[in-house]
Amino acid sequence: MGATVSVPGTGALTQVGRLATLSWEVLRAIFKRPFQFREWIQQCWFFASVTILPTALVAIPFGAVIALQLGSLTQQIGAQSFTGAASALAIVQQASPLITALLVAGAGGSAVCADIGARKIREEIDAMEVLGVNPIQRLIVPRVLAAIVVSVLLNGLVSVVGVLGGYFFNVVMQGGTPGAYLASFNALAQVPDLWISEIKALLYGFVAGVVAAFRGLNPAGGPKGVGDAVNQAVVITFLLLFLINVVLTAIYLRIVPPKAM
Numbered sequence: 001m002g003a004t005v006s007v008p009g010t011g012a013l014t015q016v017g018r019l020a021t022l023s024w025e026v027l028r029a030i031f032k033r034p035f036q037f038r039e040w041i042q043q044c045w046f047f048a049s050v051t052i053l054p055t056a057l058v059a060i061p062f063g064a065v066i067a068l069q070l071g072s073l074t075q076q077i078g079a080q081s082f083t084g085a086a087s088a089l090a091i092v093q094q095a096s097p098l099i100t101a102l103l104v105a106g107a108g109g110s111a112v113c114a115d116i117g118a119r120k121i122r123e124e125i126d127a128m129e130v131l132g133v134n135p136i137q138r139l140i141v142p143r144v145l146a147a148i149v150v151s152v153l154l155n156g157l158v159s160v161v162g163v164l165g166g167y168f169f170n171v172v173m174q175g176g177t178p179g180a181y182l183a184s185f186n187a188l189a190q191v192p193d194l195w196i197s198e199i200k201a202l203l204y205g206f207v208a209g210v211v212a213a214f215r216g217l218n219p220a221g222g223p224k225g226v227g228d229a230v231n232q233a234v235v236i237t238f239l240l241l242f243l244i245n246v247v248l249t250a251i252y253l254r255i256v257p258p259k260a261m
Contacts, residue, residue: 025136026141036138039138040141046108050108052154054103054107055158056158058158059099059158063164063166064169067169068169089185099162100151101207101241106234108212109233115216116213116217117215120217121219140213143213144213147208148205148206154201192256200244207237215229215232216233
């Protein structure tokens with residue numbers, strides 16, 4: 001018999017294909033009945049309880065750093081009147097959805113991966129399939145939808161907290177003018193800036209939930225395998241989030257024209 005030839009990179013491609021397949025199965029199962037409403041509410045509460053406070057605490061210094069850095073830069077080039085617009089748009093479009101997604105994936109996604117992985121090694125997933133219960137519809141869909149909903153809601157919270165933090169540090173710490181800060185923001189900001197931020201948060205939440213579920217369904221075996229799956233889920237999610245952010249930002253800048261002064 002001939003020897004089996006292993007093609008380099010096929011393992012990674014196989015994992016990508018399986019992840020894409022799970023994503024499609026989750027999207028299909030969302031519209032199937034019965035919907036696990038109680039499980040979804042519980043998961044939403046869990047995601048919110050572990051992410052609201054850390055997200056708000058991270059948003060304040062993040063907005064402050066952006067405001068201080070941009071304030072210093074605009075002073076050097078003599079464009080202090082645009083500090084509000086630059087810092088607020090940077091927070092709303094880029095920082096807010098990324099902060100939300102990183103904390104949802106790091107806090108909530110890791111817990112989802114550990115929960116699904118523990119069920120997998122205890123053979124609960126196999127038992128559900130034997131009983132004719134679809135584990136994706138019963139377990140995965142409520143968790144993915146919870147990650148999406150909480151990400152979208154937290155994105156609004158981070159945007160507000162980040163903009164207020166940037167306003168405080170620019171006006172109080174750097175002696176900026178409150179009127180100029182708000183006027184420049186109103187002059188350059190537009191409604192699509194908020195829409196792209198919410199769309200990013202929605203996609204980030206979906207990716208975080210699906211990746212956490214995928215790694216939880218495919219642990220290496222044993223408790224150590226579950227722990228490794230949690231670490232891998234967080235790292236993979238972070239990489240995918242930054243890739244998606246680049247793509248969405250490029251598309252947005254191509255489609256939506258900048259607001260005229």
